[in-house]
Amino acid sequence: MGIKIENVFFTYQKKTSNSTLALDDISFAINDNDFVAIVGETGSGKSTLAQTFNALLIPDKGQVVVDDYIVSYKNRKNRKVKNLRKHIGLVFQFPEYQLFEETVEKDVAFGVKNFGAKQEEALQKAHEALNKVGLDESYYKRPPFELSGGERRKVAIAGILAIDPDILVFDEPTVGFDPSSAKDLMNMICDFHKNGKTIIVITHDMDLVRRYANKVFMMEKGKLVFEGTPSELFMHVRNYDRLDLPQVIKLALALKEKGMDIDISKIRHSDDLIEEIKKWRAE
Amino acid sequence: MASMTFGRYTFKETYVHHLDARNKIFLMILFMVGIFFQFHLWSTSLILSGLYIIVLIAIMIISKINFFQLFKSLAGMWMFIIILMAIYIFIPNNNYYLPTAFSIGSLQVKWDAFCQSGYIVMRLVLMLALTMVLTSTTKPMDMTYAFEWYMTPLKVVRFPAHEIAMTLSIALRFIPTLLDETERIMKAQASRGVDFNHGGLFKRFGAVIALIIPLFVSALERSEELANAMIVRGYDPRAKRTRYRLLRFSWRDIIAFLLIGGLFAGIIVLFVFDKKDNPLDLVNIISSWFGYNVVGF
Numbered sequence: 001m002g003i004k005i006e007n008v009f010f011t012y013q014k015k016t017s018n019s020t021l022a023l024d025d026i027s028f029a030i031n032d033n034d035f036v037a038i039v040g041e042t043g044s045g046k047s048t049l050a051q052t053f054n055a056l057l058i059p060d061k062g063q064v065v066v067d068d069y070i071v072s073y074k075n076r077k078n079r080k081v082k083n084l085r086k087h088i089g090l091v092f093q094f095p096e097y098q099l100f101e102e103t104v105e106k107d108v109a110f111g112v113k114n115f116g117a118k119q120e121e122a123l124q125k126a127h128e129a130l131n132k133v134g135l136d137e138s139y140y141k142r143p144p145f146e147l148s149g150g151e152r153r154k155v156a157i158a159g160i161l162a163i164d165p166d167i168l169v170f171d172e173p174t175v176g177f178d179p180s181s182a183k184d185l186m187n188m189i190c191d192f193h194k195n196g197k198t199i200i201v202i203t204h205d206m207d208l209v210r211r212y213a214n215k216v217f218m219m220e221k222g223k224l225v226f227e228g229t230p231s232e233l234f235m236h237v238r239n240y241d242r243l244d245l246p247q248v249i250k251l252a253l254a255l256k257e258k259g260m261d262i263d264i265s266k267i268r269h270s271d272d273l274i275e276e277i278k279k280w281r282a283e
Numbered sequence: 284m285a286s287m288t289f290g291r292y293t294f295k296e297t298y299v300h301h302l303d304a305r306n307k308i309f310l311m312i313l314f315m316v317g318i319f320f321q322f323h324l325w326s327t328s329l330i331l332s333g334l335y336i337i338v339l340i341a342i343m344i345i346s347k348i349n350f351f352q353l354f355k356s357l358a359g360m361w362m363f364i365i366i367l368m369a370i371y372i373f374i375p376n377n378n379y380y381l382p383t384a385f386s387i388g389s390l391q392v393k394w395d396a397f398c399q400s401g402y403i404v405m406r407l408v409l410m411l412a413l414t415m416v417l418t419s420t421t422k423p424m425d426m427t428y429a430f431e432w433y434m435t436p437l438k439v440v441r442f443p444a445h446e447i448a449m450t451l452s453i454a455l456r457f458i459p460t461l462l463d464e465t466e467r468i469m470k471a472q473a474s475r476g477v478d479f480n481h482g483g484l485f486k487r488f489g490a491v492i493a494l495i496i497p498l499f500v501s502a503l504e505r506s507e508e509l510a511n512a513m514i515v516r517g518y519d520p521r522a523k524r525t526r527y528r529l530l531r532f533s534w535r536d537i538i539a540f541l542l543i544g545g546l547f548a549g550i551i552v553l554f555v556f557d558k559k560d561n562p563l564d565l566v567n568i569i570s571s572w573f574g575y576n577v578v579g580f
Binding site for chain 2: 079090097098100114115145163
C-alpha cells in the first residue's frame with residue numbers, strides 16, 4: 001500500500017498562451033500509515049499534486065501508483081477509477097460547499113451509497129462517521145445549510161470518512177478556522193491516523209507540520225525542493241526564509257544562537273523545549 | 284471547462300477591436316436584419332448570401348478571429364442543426380409546380396425544401412459568426428456600457444437602465460468564477476464517488492443534482508456578499524456616476540458605419556425593387572452587364 005509518485009508532470013491549459021507547468025518532474029513515495037505534510041507557497045502545485053492521487057487530474061507524463069492502480073495518461077480511461085476513489089478520500093479546501101442533501105445524515109451517506117452500499121448500511125456508516133467527527137445524534141436530521149461553517153466542514157469531512165478510505169488527503173483543512181477549532185480538527189485527523197489511516201495534509205501552517213507530521217515534502221513552483229522530517233525541514237528552511245517557522249522553533253533557534261546548547265531536531269512541542277532547557281541547565 | 288471558449292474576448296490590435304461598442308452592436312443588428320431579408324427568387328437570395336459570406340469572412344480576417352473556433356462550435360451544435368434541417372425538409376408542401384425529390388406515403392418532399400433548409404442553416408452560421416465577431420472583439424464591460432447607452436432614453440419613463448446594465452455586467456463578470464466553482468464541485472463530488480460521465484439517465488440526473496444545488500448555494504451566498512460589499516462602499520443605483528472607461532466614436536467608427544450602412548441600404552433598395560409579380564432577378568442583371576442574357580432562370 002501507499003502511494004508512489006514517479007516523474008509526474010502536469011500542465012494547466014495546454015497548448016494555450018497562458019499554459020502553466022504546475023508539476024515539474026515530481027517523484028516521491030508515501031508509505032502506509034505515514035502522516036505526511038505537503039507544504040509550499042500558494043501556487044506551488046500542492047493541490048494539483050493531491051488531485052492526481054485519485055485521478056481527478058491525469059499527469060501528462062509519469063505516473064502515480066496507488067496499490068495496483070496506476071494513474072497515468074495511458075491508463076486514463078480505466079473504469080476502475082471508482083475503486084481508487086474509494087481507497088483515497090480527498091477532502092478539498094472549503095469542503096463545506098459540496099453539501100447538497102436535505103439532512104446531514106443523508107449527505108454523509110451519499111458517498112457511501114455511490115460506492116454501492118445499501119440505504120441502511122450507508123446510514124449506519126454515516127452515523128459512525130458523524131460521531132467520529134464529533135457531531136451527535138441531534139445533528140442527523142438537520143439540514144446542512146442551517147449549520148455553522150465549522151460544523152458544515154465537519155459534515156463534509158464525515159462524508160469522506162464514511163466511505164472508509166485507507167488514505168485520507170486533506171487540502172488545507174484548517175484554513176479559515178479559529179485556533180481552537182483548528183486544533184480540534186487536527187486532533188481529530190490525528191485520531192484517524194492512530195486508527196491506521198494514512199494521512200496526507202496539504203498546508204502552509206508550519207505549526208501543524210511540527211506538531212503532527214512524520215514526513216514533510218516541500219514544493220516550490222511545481223518542483224519538489226525538500227523531503228525529510230519536520231526538524232530537518234526547519235533546519236533547511238532557516239537559510240531560506242520563504243516559510244514561516246513555528247514559534248517554538250524560532251525561540252529555540254534564538255536561544256541556540258545566544259549560546260544555549262539545544263538539539264533542535266528533538267523539539268516538536270513547547271514541552272520538548274522546556275526539557276531541553278532543563279537539560280542544558282543541569283549540565 | 285476550458286472548452287467553453289466560443290467567442291471569448293481576446294485582445295488583439297485590430298481595426299475591429301478598436302471600434303466603439305455601441306457602433307458594433309448597431310452594425311451587427313443591421314447586418315442581421317439584412318441577412319433575414321428574403322427575396323422572391325432563389326437565385327437573388329443566394330447571390331446576396333454569397334455577398335454576406337464574403338463580407339463576413341473579410342471582417343473575420345480583419346479582426347483576426349480563428350475560423351477553427353467557429354467550426355468547432357458548429358460541430359458542437361450538430362444535433363440542433365440536423366433537427367432544424369429535418370423540420371424544414373419534412374414540412375408538407377403540396378405545390379405541384381415544384382419538383383419532388385421523394386415521397387413517403389402521401390408526404391411529398393420537394394427539392395425546394397432541401398434548398399430551404401440549407402439556406403436556414405447558412406443563415407444560422409452567419410448569425411453565429413456575427414455574434415462571435417462581436418463578443419470576441421468587445422470587452423464584456425464595454426458591451427454592457429453600450430447597452431446602457433441604448434437604454435438611456437428609456438430612463439424618461441423610469442426604466443432602470445443603469446440597474447439592468449449593472450446586473451448584466453455582474454453576470455458576465457461571474458461566468459468564469461462560476462465555471463471554476465462548477466469544476467471544483469464536480470471534482471469534490473467525484474471524490475465522493477459521483478460519476479458524471481457514465482451510468483444511466485437516472486444516475487446521471489442524480490449526479491447533476493449533486494452539482495447544481497451546491498453551485499446555487501454558493502452563487503447565492505456570493506451574491507449576498509457582493510451586495511453587502513457594494514452597500515458598504517456606498518453604492519446607490521440612482522446616483523449619478525462618472526466612468527473609468529469612456530466609449531468614444533472615432534473616424535474608424537464612421538468608416539465602418541458607412542461601409543456596413545451602405546451595404547444595408549443597398550439591400551433595402553433591392554428589397555424595394557423586389558415585387559411579387561415582377562421579382563428582382565440578380566442573375567439576369569449581372570449577366571446583362573457582361574452582355575449575356577439568361578432567360579427562364
